[in-house]
Amino acid sequence: MSQLVDITITINGKTHSDSVEPRLLLSDYLRHGLGLTGTHVGCEHGVCGACTVMVDGEAIRSCLLFAVQVDGCALTTVEGLAPTGDELHPLQAAFHETHGLQCGFCTPGFLMTLVPFLDHNPDPDDDEIRALLSGNLCRCTGYLKIIEAVKLAATRRREQRVKP
Amino acid sequence: MKPAPFEYRRPEILDQALEILAEYGDEAKILAGGQSLVPAMNFRLAQPSLLVDINRLDELAYIDAGDNESNDGGLHIGAMTRQRAVECSSVVAESAPLIHQAMPYVAHVQIRNRGTVGGSLAHADPAAELPAILVALDARMRAQSKAGQRWLAASDFFTGLFATALRPEEMLVGIEVPRLADRSGHAFIEFARRHGDYAVVGVAVQVTVDSSGRCHSARVVLMSVGDRPIDAQAAAAVVSGQKPSVEVIREAAAIAGSDEIDPHSDVHASSDYRRHLARVLTSRALEQAFTRAGVRVE
Ligand SMILES: Cc1cc2nc3c(=O)[nH]c(=O)nc-3n(C[C@H](O)[C@H](O)[C@H](O)COP(=O)(O)OP(=O)(O)OC[C@H]3O[C@@H](n4cnc5c(N)ncnc54)[C@H](O)[C@@H]3O)c2cc1C
Ligand code: FES
């Protein structure tokens, strides 16, 4: 019988307690354990960025963390961006409007990378955006529309002076 | 792929962690940021039976340029300091600008948020930035075990491909970067296929000049052209004691790209192309470093 470890994690404001095997990846815990399938798994070795979630406010690869390691942490996944489902998060709205997505497989990872980035850097230039997005792969859009989406969201956010 | 089963321990303090390493030695594997170890476990290239998660050892997460006993104004960084914290630290930017300049090249933000200084050094990838930089800066590594601690020069720490001088029961707990001399200059340049990828070739240079503008000391360390960071001493010797000129720099760079390295060929670059890059990047880096040290290179 393999070891089981008790964990308590807050995800999108809701607290979950479980007993998990140490080898369970956080990405699998979110998807299979909790049914939060918005977090996507592309490569499972840290390269594609699709599995990015926020752990205590920072963008992190969920395929390179074990669920036991986030015991006591507060997480946000893509499901937490538009909790009611009625209205898109401003960043999601910007992706929608600029065609920043096609198949959408990569989109949750981009969003969860960008939310904390725009908090730290509300007025990024093209080079900063490109450097940041180097950690996320998209096989459809060619990236230009994604860069447009980031700029649109950043501009609106500055104009409205509200936190997206 | 999923990792094979393992036993998980999460010590709260360093002594507990060292106790576990003393008991289990080779069987235990340290889990720091996990950004190199977990991919290897996902592929089952690594199948440790016991994982010692040191992420709760807050005592190993620090950046300190103050004066204390062993510290002549040098910069001390704890092994569990996240790469992103080093990148954003004004203390590091001031006391070790070479580290500051190179940090954005280490992987991507999401990985630097989690990856640690100690993990990058212990992993000892010949294409990684931090190992080369610490050799260029003449840094020292502090290894600790239950039996005590020892300091290792960065140049003795890296012993081969993914290999270090650490013993199985030892943990890398911190590094010390000596205080910068007056009139010093640095440069870091790498060529990679994509921002954040491991370098095809990279070079770290640290120089000091005397009051007349002659080169007093130089370190040229190349990445991704051998099984560990390559300290190009013959190239550095060409500029040492000389007034830095375009000609002298060109001669040093030619040596860095030929006799001193034995680069491999892979899908990204042939051995010859790596030699070419080593030469070109060394030349640019030396010029930048001398310019930063206040010398006009003509
Ligand atoms: C997609 C991707 C791209 C990357 N690109 C780059 C890059 O361009 N440049 C670069 O330098 N790195 C790159 N990395 C690697 C990254 O920087 C890792 O964070 C780093 O190599 C390992 O640090 P870690 O803290 O994550 O260590 P871990 O993965 O936890 O550990 C790595 C190894 O070191 C050992 N170890 C860890 N800490 C200690 C310690 N204190 N004492 C003794 N042994 C220890 C572990 O047992 C393990 O064997 C990349 C990683 C990914 C996934
Ligand atoms: S699935 Fe995690 S980075 Fe690709």
Ligand code: FES
């Ligand atoms: S939209 Fe299809 S991978 Fe990005």
